[in-house]
Amino acid sequence: MKYDYLIVGSGLFGATFAYRAMQAGKRCLVIDRREQLGGNVYCEDVEGIHVHKYGAHIFHTNDKQVWDFVNGLVPFNRYTNSPVANYKGKLYNLPFNMNTFYQMWGVITPEEAQAKIDEQKAEAVKALNGREPQNLEEQALTLVGKDIYEKLIKGYTEKQWGRACTELPAFIIRRLPVRMVYDNNYFNDAYQGIPIGGYNVLINKLLEGADCVTGVDYFTAKVSDVLHDFEDERLLKDAWREIADKMVFTGKIDQYYDYRFGQLQYRTVRFEQETIDTPNYQGNAVINYTEREVPFTRIIEHKHFEKFGAEVYANPKTVISREYSTEWQAGMEPFYPVNDARNAEIVTQYKALAAEENNVIFGGRLADYAYYDMAPVIQKVLQMSI
Numbered sequence: 318m319k320y321d322y323l324i325v326g327s328g329l330f331g332a333t334f335a336y337r338a339m340q341a342g343k344r345c346l347v348i349d350r351r352e353q354l355g356g357n358v359y360c361e362d363v364e365g366i367h368v369h370k371y372g373a374h375i376f377h378t379n380d381k382q383v384w385d386f387v388n389g390l391v392p393f394n395r396y397t398n399s400p401v402a403n404y405k406g407k408l409y410n411l412p413f414n415m416n417t418f419y420q421m422w423g424v425i426t427p428e429e430a431q432a433k434i435d436e437q438k439a440e441a442v443k444a445l446n447g448r449e450p451q452n453l454e455e456q457a458l459t460l461v462g463k464d465i466y467e468k469l470i471k472g473y474t475e476k477q478w479g480r481a482c483t484e485l486p487a488f489i490i491r492r493l494p495v496r497m498v499y500d501n502n503y504f505n506d507a508y509q510g511i512p513i514g515g516y517n518v519l520i521n522k523l524l525e526g527a528d529c530v531t532g533v534d535y536f537t538a539k540v541s542d543v544l545h546d547f548e549d550e551r552l553l554k555d556a557w558r559e560i561a562d563k564m565v566f567t568g569k570i571d572q573y574y575d576y577r578f579g580q581l582q583y584r585t586v587r588f589e590q591e592t593i594d595t596p597n598y599q600g601n602a603v604i605n606y607t608e609r610e611v612p613f614t615r616i617i618e619h620k621h622f623e624k625f626g627a628e629v630y631a632n633p634k635t636v637i638s639r640e641y642s643t644e645w646q647a648g649m650e651p652f653y654p655v656n657d658a659r660n661a662e663i664v665t666q667y668k669a670l671a672a673e674e675n676n677v678i679f680g681g682r683l684a685d686y687a688y689y690d691m692a693p694v695i696q697k698v699l700q701m702s703i
């Protein structure tokens with residue numbers, strides 16, 4: 318009774334790895350500490366609406382191979398992310414584009430908008446005096462200038478990361494496009510959408526044929542918790558080599574090494590979920606609340622990811638989630654790695670140990686301690702030799 322792979326964690330990395338391994342004729346045992354499969358893309362059905370339990374997931378990629386791969390498993394819908402920012406009751410389109418500039422300054426042509434942005438960023442550009450932006454504040458001010466920074470970036474970012482913009486790396490804000498056209502599509506990628514039927518369909522397809530056991534924590538489970546026919550009381554983490562040739566580990570890398578170099582920090586999100594007796598609460602999937610004084614960062618209305626036009630009204634109810642970004646503590650879900658020098662130094666030490674491992678493959682957000690989107694995770698697995 319031996320597997321080729323024990324896969325710890327059934328999120329996108331683990332599930333895609335399992336799929337590819339099975340295609341290569343390998344046997345996989347997948348375990349997950351949660352009661353369900355899918356990691357953070359898991360959705361729960363509430364009133365017929367797929368609720369993104371661990372935060373909104375919008376699939377987007379420029380990589381045709383990745384897009385074809387996922388669409389070969391489940392077709393994707395035409396959802397296009399166009400979040401709206403609410404600052405003190407006034408609405409602005411995101412990402413920063415001609416609609417935003419019109420709403421902010423009343424400018425109509427790209428030329429007028431560019432002149433306004435140049436004026437807005439002049440002071441910050443001068444202060445840099447030719448050097449690269451050193452932090453998020455400098456980056457934002459030299460990208461879009463002070464009005465947009467103050468109304469749409471500063472409060473939101475400080476709520477999301479719990480740190481001052483001057484203490485955050487510049488690259489975080491470079492994720493956001495700045496466009497001189499009237500285009501509210503949040504992403505620049507060629508392909509985007511949500512799996513028709515929800516993300517669970519994708520996960521179930523990826524894991525079809527694998528032996529999956531949920532509700533078992535790798536660090537505390539006994540062999541008998543995973544292989545029910547065996548009366549083996551040893552801990553799985555000590556005995557797994559007798560069950561599988563190799564292991565794919567997608568959990569927290571610091572925990573894997575028993576925190577010997579210290580604990581890594583994360584940001585997490587608390588979701589305040591509410592079912593409301595109205596078919597359409599906010600008219601969009603994502604509304605960001607960019608002012609500091611509103612305690613949540615955004616409200617997600619889940620039905621808009623999968624229902625369009627008249628379909629929205631076919632269900633008289635809706636489900637929303639208010640997102641409160643907080644510092645992670647033991648027992649919470651670790652969502653975002655914290656990008657600062659201290660954490661970078663710690664993770665480098667863990668990664669050096671990981672590189673020395675035989676027969677253990679690390680991957681995904683938690684094992685790599687990296688701010689990944691979904692598509693790059695799948696892309697990584699597609700490029701591995703399995």
Ligand code: UDP
Pocket residue numbers: 402411469470471473474477489490492493605607
């Ligand atoms: N951001 C912002 N205002 C917004 C939305 C985003 O300032 O209304 C900034 C913020 O610093 C955030 C970054 O842009 O951390 C990236 O946002 P994105 O939506 O890509 O983050 P995600 O939630 O997808 O990880």
